[in-house]
Amino acid sequence: MASNISKPESKVVWFVKGKSLGLVSTYSTSGTSRTDRKRWQAVDHAVSDGLLLHYWSDPKKVAAITETPDIDNAFHLALVDYIKMCLYMDRAGSTSGEMSAVSLQLSQMHRAKFEESVRRFGNRRREKVGGVRSILPYNFQ
Amino acid sequence: MAVHSLTAKQIISRIRQVFPDAPEAYILSLLNDALVEAGLYSTKSMTAKVDVTADKMFYALDDSAKDASNNALELNKIYRVDFMDDDGDYIKIPRLLDGETLMFDITSESAGIEQPD
Numbered sequence: 432m433a434s435n436i437s438k439p440e441s442k443v444v445w446f447v448k449g450k451s452l453g454l455v456s457t458y459s460t461s462g463t464s465r466t467d468r469k470r471w472q473a474v475d476h477a478v479s480d481g482l483l484l485h486y487w488s489d490p491k492k493v494a495a496i497t498e499t500p501d502i503d504n505a506f507h508l509a510l511v512d513y514i515k516m517c518l519y520m521d522r523a524g525s526t527s528g529e530m531s532a533v534s535l536q537l538s539q540m541h542r543a544k545f546e547e548s549v550r551r552f553g554n555r556r557r558e559k560v561g562g563v564r565s566i567l568p569y570n571f572q
Numbered sequence: 573m574a575v576h577s578l579t580a581k582q583i584i585s586r587i588r589q590v591f592p593d594a595p596e597a598y599i600l601s602l603l604n605d606a607l608v609e610a611g612l613y614s615t616k617s618m619t620a621k622v623d624v625t626a627d628k629m630f631y632a633l634d635d636s637a638k639d640a641s642n643n644a645l646e647l648n649k650i651y652r653v654d655f656m657d658d659d660g661d662y663i664k665i666p667r668l669l670d671g672e673t674l675m676f677d678i679t680s681e682s683a684g685i686e687q688p689d
């Protein structure tokens with residue numbers, strides 16, 4: 432069922448408040464005019480599938496060893512780095528002397544590799560846009 | 573030819589090259605920690621439809637939030653919202669950056685905005 436709103440781009444806005452999506456509109460199905468102070472209110476009619484959300488999602492949990500992690504395969508080696516980071520950290524804490532120091536260094540190395548892969552280059556590695564990126568310079572004339 | 577990817581079993585075997593005694597359950601737990609951590613950095617893009625309810629201002633986005641087909645949203649960050657117009661087409665709507673509407677509708681909400689018990 433379509434909504435009653437003909438041009439939502441100028442009558443409906445969204446915002447995020449804590450863990451909620453806020454949706455307000457100036458449209459009134461009854462045709463009554465809203466005063467300027469209270470013209471942004473909740474949408475006053477129900478719309479099945481009325482919102483289409485585009486978002487970054489949590490990957491699904493891996494429950495069995497036969498499953499493949501629910502994340503682009505470009506990040507699979509980064510997952511190995513994260514696990515090694517944790518295990519070397521455990522070893523550093525459970526040993527002493529040179530073994531502990533080496534484990535700590537290796538843990539930090541794997542942390543750096545994980546962060547570089549996921550945080551720093553995450554988007555660029557995964558994105559499906561091909562070709563040269565170019566920026567049109569501003570015309571000062 | 574299929575794209576190369578690693579199953580959890582293959583990841584465990586790679587870990588055991590260095591840590592042969594690491595328990596499988598512990599590695600799986602760390603793997604899920606890694607997925608949560610990686611999920612914070614824009615790694616998995618999704619699109620979901622949500623029903624609009626009359627006179628409802630706030631829609632839950634927390635871990636229990638569901639889409640119109642009752643599937644878990646598993647949402648981290650929203651970057652675009654479309655609203656269905658009178659032709660049934662989805663049109664991008666603007667985001668109100670500060671989220672500070674003059675009128676705050678608390679009475680019509682059953683979910684989303686937390687109130688003291």
